[in-house]
Amino acid sequence: MTNGKQKNYYQSLSRNMIVSVITVSFAPMLLVIFILLHQFSTAYHEKTYAHLTELVQKHKQQIDTFLNEKLANIRFLAITRTYETLNDNDFLEKKLFYLREDYGNVFVDLGIVDGKGDQVAYAGPHGLANVNYAGADWFKNAWDSDTYISDVFLGFRGTPHFIITVKHKDDERPFLIRATIDFMAFNSLVQNLRIGKTGYAFILNRDGKFQTQPTAGITIEPSEYMFFWEEVEKAHNNILITRLADDTDMDNLYAVGSLKNGDWLLIVKQQSADAFSDLKRMRIISLIIFLFGGAAIVFMAIYISQRMVRRIRRADIAKEGMNQQIIETGKMASIGELAAGIAHEINNPVAIMVEEAGWIGDLLEEEDLAGSANLKEFKRALAQINTQGKRCKEITHKLLSFARKTDSTTKDVQINDLVVEIVNLSRQMAKYNKVVIETDLQKDLPYIMISPSEMQQVLLNLINNALDAMEKTGGVIRISTKVSEIKPGHIVIVVEDTGPGIPEANLPRIFDPFFTTKPVGKGTGLGLSICYGIINKMGGKIDVQSAVEKGARFRIWVPFQQQ
Amino acid sequence: MATSSIMLVDDEVPFVETMAKRLDKRGLKIIAAHSGDEALTLLDREGSVDVIILDVKMPGRDGIETLREIKKRHPLKEVIMLTGHATVETAIEGMKLGAFDYLMKPCDIDTLITKVKEAVRKKHSHDEKIEKARIDKLILNRGYD
Numbered sequence: 001m002t003n004g005k006q007k008n009y010y011q012s013l014s015r016n017m018i019v020s021v022i023t024v025s026f027a028p029m030l031l032v033i034f035i036l037l038h039q040f041s042t043a044y045h046e047k048t049y050a051h052l053t054e055l056v057q058k059h060k061q062q063i064d065t066f067l068n069e070k071l072a073n074i075r076f077l078a079i080t081r082t083y084e085t086l087n088d089n090d091f092l093e094k095k096l097f098y099l100r101e102d103y104g105n106v107f108v109d110l111g112i113v114d115g116k117g118d119q120v121a122y123a124g125p126h127g128l129a130n131v132n133y134a135g136a137d138w139f140k141n142a143w144d145s146d147t148y149i150s151d152v153f154l155g156f157r158g159t160p161h162f163i164i165t166v167k168h169k170d171d172e173r174p175f176l177i178r179a180t181i182d183f184m185a186f187n188s189l190v191q192n193l194r195i196g197k198t199g200y201a202f203i204l205n206r207d208g209k210f211q212t213q214p215t216a217g218i219t220i221e222p223s224e225y226m227f228f229w230e231e232v233e234k235a236h237n238n239i240l241i242t243r244l245a246d247d248t249d250m251d252n253l254y255a256v257g258s259l260k261n262g263d264w265l266l267i268v269k270q271q272s273a274d275a276f277s278d279l280k281r282m283r284i285i286s287l288i289i290f291l292f293g294g295a296a297i298v299f300m301a302i303y304i305s306q307r308m309v310r311r312i313r314r315a316d317i318a319k320e321g322m323n324q325q326i327i328e329t330g331k332m333a334s335i336g337e338l339a340a341g342i343a344h345e346i347n348n349p350v351a352i353m354v355e356e357a358g359w360i361g362d363l364l365e366e367e368d369l370a371g372s373a374n375l376k377e378f379k380r381a382l383a384q385i386n387t388q389g390k391r392c393k394e395i396t397h398k399l400l401s402f403a404r405k406t407d408s409t410t411k412d413v414q415i416n417d418l419v420v421e422i423v424n425l426s427r428q429m430a431k432y433n434k435v436v437i438e439t440d441l442q443k444d445l446p447y448i449m450i451s452p453s454e455m456q457q458v459l460l461n462l463i464n465n466a467l468d469a470m471e472k473t474g475g476v477i478r479i480s481t482k483v484s485e486i487k488p489g490h491i492v493i494v495v496e497d498t499g500p501g502i503p504e505a506n507l508p509r510i511f512d513p514f515f516t517t518k519p520v521g522k523g524t525g526l527g528l529s530i531c532y533g534i535i536n537k538m539g540g541k542i543d544v545q546s547a548v549e550k551g552a553r554f555r556i557w558v559p560f561q562q563q
Numbered sequence: 564m565a566t567s568s569i570m571l572v573d574d575e576v577p578f579v580e581t582m583a584k585r586l587d588k589r590g591l592k593i594i595a596a597h598s599g600d601e602a603l604t605l606l607d608r609e610g611s612v613d614v615i616i617l618d619v620k621m622p623g624r625d626g627i628e629t630l631r632e633i634k635k636r637h638p639l640k641e642v643i644m645l646t647g648h649a650t651v652e653t654a655i656e657g658m659k660l661g662a663f664d665y666l667m668k669p670c671d672i673d674t675l676i677t678k679v680k681e682a683v684r685k686k687h688s689h690d691e692k693i694e695k696a697r698i699d700k701l702i703l704n705r706g707y708d
Contacts, residue, residue, distance in 0.1 A: 343647070344620070344647045347647035347668050347669070348575050348578065348647065348668065350668075350669050351575075351578055351647075351668035351669035351670070352575060352577050352578045352581065352669075353669075354669035355578060355581040355582055355585065355669065355672075356577075356581050358581075358585055358672050359581045359584055359585050362584075362585055362588050389669055393667075393669060396647075
């Protein structure tokens, strides 16, 4: 019961230690991880957004510059040449040749379109002379403004392209100089813009049509992005950064900027997972660190606390043992004093009682009482009083030897000699009880500094107890001496018998004064407590191992001076 | 021998009384005292005491003290120490101071009688020796007259 309670106590102690260690270790770790992650995440977002903003801004400028530059080239033609000069295929061919030489294959062809939409002159690979553009969408817009850049369209040639026009405001006959810009050249400006693994860019016009070739394999419904127009105008720097989920539920990051005076939108799209892959990796690393660290903390907390609890438990047990011994010693000492007092105080009354009985006995001797019928009974009673008085005397005598040792002068003793002496003394009595005493004495034992008469008393007590135990059955008493292997620096004397043994319930009390299992009048219950006291005083230890029907085994350890 | 008287000193009055009666019945003349001081006073007055049975443990002047005083004042008187077990060592100590023997309480009357008789005999033999020496001295002195 007490054991269970103690076990519980240690379990809860261990649990408390584990919980506090884990709490104390986890709290700062979690705090640090979360704060750092949050900071890192914020910084990373800012960095990513800034990067995208810059990217869009740069490309916006680049594309605008590209368009303006091309426009400027054509405008130069319009300003510096007259209609007559321009309305000449050869001249246009030459101009186109120079332009291509300067700017690569950006310029596809050149044409002069008059007010009716007729292309009056043309230079280029597509043979589009004499084509009428009056019905084309761009023509009206181009005619109404000084310069015009069209959206991408298929036109007569059936391939995507866009044109730039400059209106020559010749007084009599205004005309347009039209140049076709190679779609691929323009497209590469945007298409080369790749970010990470999934980031790409495209351009939309106000009708939601692609102005660049969308990257293969990615389907986009341009109409979904129409609301960007409004947002962009409101955004700071006219660049909008936003996150949206697309129809596949993929979270995407969009950076949007307007182009061409707000006609087009440059959209850079990247999957958020890709954009923030570093962040994600960081999170995974943190999680792994957290898991491993946490596991390590938990393991250490459990391991250390259990080790500590084990140690505390051991210390507690040791302390308890020591306390027990102190209590035992204290008990012995106080019982010793008590015994001495009682012995002395009882001696006098007993002496008087015995004397009075003797006196009555003396008086009975007188003749006038000799005839009394009860004389015999009186004498028997007096004899009994005398006997019991002597018993009291014996008890007090033993009590006193328990309290104070008769001859306690110590000298160097060879324990084997002592054992042999005692065995010889007891042999006769043992024979009478059909008990054999065997000895197994290790030779050359070191000398021990003890009082021989006290040691004799101890051995005699143990032998007498064994003899009493085997009174009816007979048996063997084995006495052995050797240098102890369990307790270094001690000699161990073992007295064991083959008697009926000691019930387990009696074992803890066996050294208690006045504890006896012998019938009334046979034992005082002081023998073993006297032994205990004597051995304790020698700085030694005595213990007993026994079980019913297994015999008893007393071990005495006595320290010797090591040379 | 019939004239020899014994002094019994013990603070336990009933013990002394009973013991006195029993010893008296066995032909010994008993003078009882219940403390060391009383014993000394009585001894000074009573010259015929041969043996003193003296309890070791008494209130006031204890056995050892009393013994020392007796031996100082009456060196020829024999003292038997009477002791409970607790004071055996003291009794032995008393013997070193010149006590005849010691007895343990409760004591067997026969043992006591034997010891007392031995003590009386010893005392008497001492007395006789001294007497003889005196007479010899007297005769010797006379011889020179």
